[in-house]
Amino acid sequence: MHLSPSPAEEAVAAELAGVRPSLGPSYAAALDGARAAVLTRLWRALAFEPLPWVVGRERSPDGLVLLLAGGARLEGPLPDPYATGPFVSELLLDGRPHRRAARLVTALGVPHGEQFAAELDACTASLALSRAGQPPATGDPAPRTTWEWEQRVVDGHPYHPNCRSRPGFSVAEQLAYAPEHRPVVELGLVAVRAAECLVTGDWPAELRDAGRILLPVHPWQAAHVLKHEQVRPGFAAHPLMALRTLAPADGGAHVKTALSARLTSSVRDISVYSIETAAAVSAFAQGLTERLDGRLHITRTLGATTAHSPDLAAVLREPPEVYADAAAGERVLPVASLASFAPARSSAWRAEFARLALSVCMRVLDLGVALEAHGQNLLVVLSPTGAPLRLVYRDLADIRISPARLARHGLPVPPLSGRLVTDDVTVLRRKLFGSLLTGALGATTGSAGAFAEALAEAAALPAGADTEALLTGPLPTKALTLMRLSPGVPGDQWAHLPNPLAGG
Incomplete structure (x- = not known):
């Protein structure tokens, strides 16, 4: 059934005709697939998240029926909580077919649904644009660098309905800045008097000038947020999958910039708290890796600075490639890019990777640190034959640290307070399990059956309360959709997915 374009889809087509008309036909051809991809993610959320207006769920061999407040019924196929490929092209609301996530949310009439529907519409259009900009598979050379692998991640978050939501970005800006379009981005520099900045770690001499700190700024931030700041020419860089983090074209430290736009769920600025704690957390993390027998490296935060504003801040971070022996043929891949890595499609490779990831990350949790080990933060070092050797973790801004667990193992407690520090077992397990298990490993395997095979590697983990909870x-x-529909509720909200090892 042919669908006429939605308002957001039409708007992108119109902009594209002006800035890159050659992509028009491939964009139009990508719309149906993008609609199914976003609808699939939404159906997973509706099926499993604790949405207050879903009052019942009826499963049958043929599908799932959601009973909604007010008496409506929403029907669809049995959802696979760990599937990454689109398996839903249509849902029935009281017998009426819906093939667009945005129009379905509008028809549901749920609180705060109007804004969410607009986001889903824009996300669908952006996802089609991202797919349209890809080179033919036959003419696409194999990636040589980590940043090239990162730019292979086209669809964004594997489970979030807002997987490619980029509000505030025009089509021209998406083509110029989004990693999947493979641009080179010219970062700017804003000079701020050193006395007006908070600096932690070692801020390099090349980013200082006559008593001023030179802060790298993203060009989108400069145009839309820092309108009254004088921006100097900076340096060229390749955007990573995080979009606001970039690898300088001439090499060196990766640059995490403030980007005051909402991508998927969060505004990507850099809090003053993150800058305050950056050096202490990085030093602490380096000491922690000594307990991991070389199986985990954590990229160091080299320097961080803020003009006491989340909109004007930057972090310089060690590139993950320093932990691979390039001369020996080793390479580093972000876990989110493994879908493009042919060996990762075999069950034997996935089991080997799961064994490594589970043993390392669960050991770190036992020691007292819950990593946010999703596919963007977690990377794997590969041998010349493609075997997983060890892990690299980056971006320490949202880990959780348990003083009680550290003390139990005789590890020093870092001089920190605030949201990074907690002994709450539920918080610690949610942080790791929700990123590594239902995020990175689930998305790498791509289905509940394959995830069960990978998760079986957890049976070999040392016995303990964390392992028992996992098994x-x-x-x-x-609960990403619930969070988008609950704008007045701060912090994360959670859902629970069936554990294939526990039978539910």
Whole structure:
């Protein structure tokens, strides 16, 4: 059935005709697939998240029926909580077919649904644009660098309905800045008097000038947020999958910039708290890796600075490539890019990777640190034959640290307070399980059956309360749709997915 374009889809087509008309036909051809991809993610959320207006769920061999407040019925296929490929092209609301996530949310009439529907519409159009800009598979050379692998991640978040939501970005800006379009981005520099900045770590001499700190700024931020700041020419860089983090074209430290736009769920600025704690957390993390027998490296935060504003801040971070022996043929891949890595499609490779990831990350949790080990933060070092050797973790801004667990193992407690520090077992397990299990490993395997095979590697983990929780209980995942529909509720909200090892 042919669908006429939605308002957001039409708007992108119109802009594209002006800035890159050659992509018009491939954009139009990509719309149906983008609609199914976003609808699939939405159906997973509706099926599993604790949405207050879903009052019942009826499963049958043929599908799932959601009973909604007010008496409506929403029908669809049985959802696979760990599937990454689109398996839903149509849902029935009281018998009426819906093939667009945005129009379905509008028809549901739920609180705060109007804004969410607009986001889904824009996300669908952006996803089609991202797919349209890809080179033919036959003419696409194999990636040589980590940043090239990162730019292979076209669809964004594997489970979030807002997987490619980029509000505030024009079509021209998406083509100029989004990693999947493979641009080179010219970062600017804003000079701020050193006395007006908070600096932690070592801020390099080349980013200082006559008593001023030179802060790298993203060009989108300069145009839309820092309108009254004088921006100097900076340097060229390749955007990573995080979009606001970039690898300088001439090499060196990766640059995390403030980007005050909402991408998927969060505004990507840099809090003053993150700058304050950056050096201490990085030093602490380096000491922690000594307990991991070389199986985990954590990229160091080299320097961080802020003009006491989340909109004007930057972090310089060690590139993950420093932990691979290029001369020996090793390379580093972000876990989110493994879908493009042919060996990762075999069950034997996935089991080997799961064994490595589970043993390392669960050991770190036992020591007292819950990593946010999703596919963007977690990378794997590969041998010349493609075998997973060890892990690299980057971006320490949202880990959780347990003083009680550290003390139990005789590890020093870093001089920190605030949101990074907690002894709450539920918080610690949600942080790791919700990123590594229902995020990175689930997305790498791509289905509940394959995930069960990979998760079986957890049976070899040392016995303990964390392992028991992993093996026997439901698995936590962020309730991303509930969070978007609950703008007045701060912090993360959670859902639970069936654990294939526990039977539910």
